[in-house]
Amino acid sequence: MSDADLAKKREGTFVTGLPDFSSDPVTGFGFGARTNVYWNGQRTNPFFAYTPYLLKLKANAAYYTSNARELVLGLDAPYYNGTRWRFKLDFKAQQNPANLYFGLTEATLGELRLPSTPEGGPTYATYEAFDRARKTLRPSQPGEASALVTDALSNRFRETEFMLNLKADYALGAGRWRVMGGYEIQHLSYKTFEGEPAEALMPISGEATEAPNGTSLLRRDFEQDRVFGLEGGWISILQTALLYDTRDFEPDPTRGYYFEVANEFSNRIIGSQFNFNKLFVQGKAYQRLPLGPRTVLAGRLGAGTIFGNRAPFFEFQDQWSPDGSINALGGRQSLRGYRANRFLARSVAFANLELRARLFETTLGKQRFTFAVAPFVDAGTVRDRWQDLGLRDIRASYGAGLRLAWNQSTIISFDYGLSREDKLLYFGLGQAF
Template sequence: MLTLLSFPFLEAQEKDSLSFVKSKRMSEDDLIKKKEGRFFTGIPDFSSDPVTGFGFGVRSNIFWNGARTNPLFPYTPYLAKLKVNAAYYTSNARELVMSLDVPYYKGTRWRFKIDFKAQQNPTNLYFGLTETTLEPLRLPSTPSGGPTYNTYSEYDQARKTLRSGDVGEAPFVTDALSNRFRETEFMLNLKADYALGNGKWRIMGGYEIQNLRYKTFEGVEAEAIDPITKEKTTAPNGFSLLKRDFEQTNISGLNGGWISILQTALIYDTRDFEPDPTKGYYFEIANEYSSKYIGSQLEFNKLFLQGKGFWKLPFGKRTVVASRLGVGNIFGSNAPFFEFQDQWSPDGSINSLGGKQSLRGYRANRFLSRSLWFTNIELRYRFLETKLGKQRFAFGLAPFFDAGTVRDRWQDLNFKNIKFSYGAGLRIAWNQSTILSFDYGKSKEDSLFYFGIGQAF
């Protein structure tokens, strides 16, 4: 590790004169404030959920920035970054995430990333897997044409209201957990990319192996509401929407298993500072391929195109317009349901469609289908910078607007039936590289608060 992080320069690098990073030079204002050496950032993580219970943990990063005399210092967000997140919940849900990122390894054109995740999450949501998810909320136990709900709170109230059980269910049941499922995942991902020419273009290859297991909540005691007295009680949960779709062969993958994935990408990147750019562009064509020929129990092919742009405006000390457009499609008639829930990107996977990474103001995975497009735009305005001891903090506001839609076929992607959300966020930059994000998003269905480390994009 010490050898890796000391970054001795090679003779070949001197001939190259670091031409492959010249386009990535930080702004002079950011460069002056960049911290030298090794430092740690970390925050406690507390949360509470009706299913997972109370949770606590830590989110932490260790950065190696090197000395200011290092030729790479003005061009990289860090020489190496180690992320460690851990959390535990009273329901026995837990998560451990570790990630190592080394850009321009030993001053070369290579960048290496290693990611590991072990997690169990019983709060995943499932509303369906076709463009019918664009329709208003409807109880899973209600046939098409039944009552719909304008807001998620109305829908949630209706789900918890006791109803008579159907065949195979208890006499009276609740549907509080009818669209939830638990995922248990172990994942290891190895990636490497190589800078071409002047460094603006990169090619990437990677390999990921996962072991996945799923559980639905039929018969589990859950929240309920008495339809007459309106008092809160408990009752066995009824059927599972996810399991019903699986048994009716509308989806695949509920049995989980071993998933082996080859990843490839072509990347164009001129951002001046990856964690929080002031200018530049990012474009990628990313693909994930899974097949029995590489040891996978399930088969699919996912294609994702993404573009981002950042423009510094001539007012305020640091005012930036940030925008993103993403388009994705899943190939393979029997692609597993869980692959519809995210779009893979070398710059960080994106939950789709809904949640803090795509449509803030809608629940995660609210709209799912084989094809999608979405866009985001933010105005990032920094209003305060200060130092506390040896730590530097910067505070900013970020009003935002999100939009997107899904389709069953990529040929049908258009500008009809678009879902919108909007809101505002607070950004705290801790020693520049760690961005704490607090976002409040609104949509026709919901109002949601999000907290995380890193920008939404």
């Protein structure tokens, strides 16, 4: 850490706990509790200046207006007991009925199209126009339950997940390089919303009403063998990674680099119901600039792909990273001007750039708070083959954020992202990268 930040780092054990008020355009407004217990040790500890903490225990619980709910428990011990080992243990139980699905190929890079509309039908340049058209009553198609139906829920599905993950990494040489191995077991189940009552609009008057939901896009793609995995089940995964990390302070760096090559292997021979392999590469860079009290230019590049002819659709939705998995492409972690999972295909590439400028800091009692602004630009694309990744059909968004740092380790973020399709506000704990 820099001398200035090191002088402000707290010794001993302390708790940061706060009500969890968050907002996401997909899951809605959330409330709950997020608590962290930190063991920082004393300044005499030789690791005090090199670790964000000696041990962290987190316990998070949240409920969202979309009826999503989540419980997360985690334990993180860098340089465990003064050794080169770092151990992480995570448990998650969550149910989210507001997941979005727009397709699973690079065709999602096109403009929005109603789930019931065939190729060549009308498209919508903005999400607002698309959402209104989706809710407008339409005549039913074969197999649908009513003469008139709505597509209000036809891009949505519900996911229920139970997950346990154990990871360990070992520092090589001076500690900049690390090798990591882990094991994760999950049970996943899914539901789509055919025939369920949903919002609707009358075709001519636009009057609000209610009608049965039509066939979901995910269900239709599954029945036509375009996607796999809607039946859910057990997923057993072996995780490996090679890491290079010179960041001075992991939660909020002012300088340094982070690079990783991460892989997930799932196969029936280790007890999984699905066979696939996921490879993800990313790099992050942080450089302090001679502007103001603390201004940092932060950037990230990432690319990933999935191997396996019958890889389940849900594995397309995120890229696994030991530094924190990334929902791609779209949403708070990758492309902040677009909805989560707006663009999905077998391969993904994206970039983020932020200018994090501290405005001021203050101390209340024994608690230290700093405030910063962070204008940003995000860009990315998806492809059906990793060999086709490039600069064609790039989707971009931009915006600005506010950052509140509590005792340096807990970062509260507010981000407002804009794109040609949408305008979205997010707030919650942690930074995008």
